[in-house]
Amino acid sequence: MSFLDLSPGAESFLTDDSYEVFPTEEVEGEETRQRLRDGIDEVNPDRVFVDPVSHLRHLTADDYDFRKQVTALVEYLKGEGATVIFSSQAVEEREDADLQFLSDG
DSSP states (O other): OOOOOOSOOHHHHHTTOOOSSSOHHHHHHHHHHHHHHHHHHHHOOSEEEETTGGGGGGGSSSHHHHHHHHHHHHHHHHHTTOEEEEOOOOBTTBOOGGGGGGOOO
16 A cells, blocks of 8 residues: 655745745646656556545636546546545535536446
């Protein structure tokens, strides 16, 4: 079993990693997607669990881009032969109903 943890480490707390000029999605979006692709290519998994997929929303500019990116991730993993399972964290100001369409049987 392999884990790819994309959580910020302790160094993020100790240094000022905030962005004031560019939005987060412009600074970290591509780097995070590349780390995800590299991890998938390295492990070649049969099953992938993304917990929670709703965190990827912070790496996109809007809801449309988020749905597009998540759909592309699911399609990429399916193309690699992996079964995709994900959780979502709904918050009061933003429900996760838009993710329900992603289930694929």
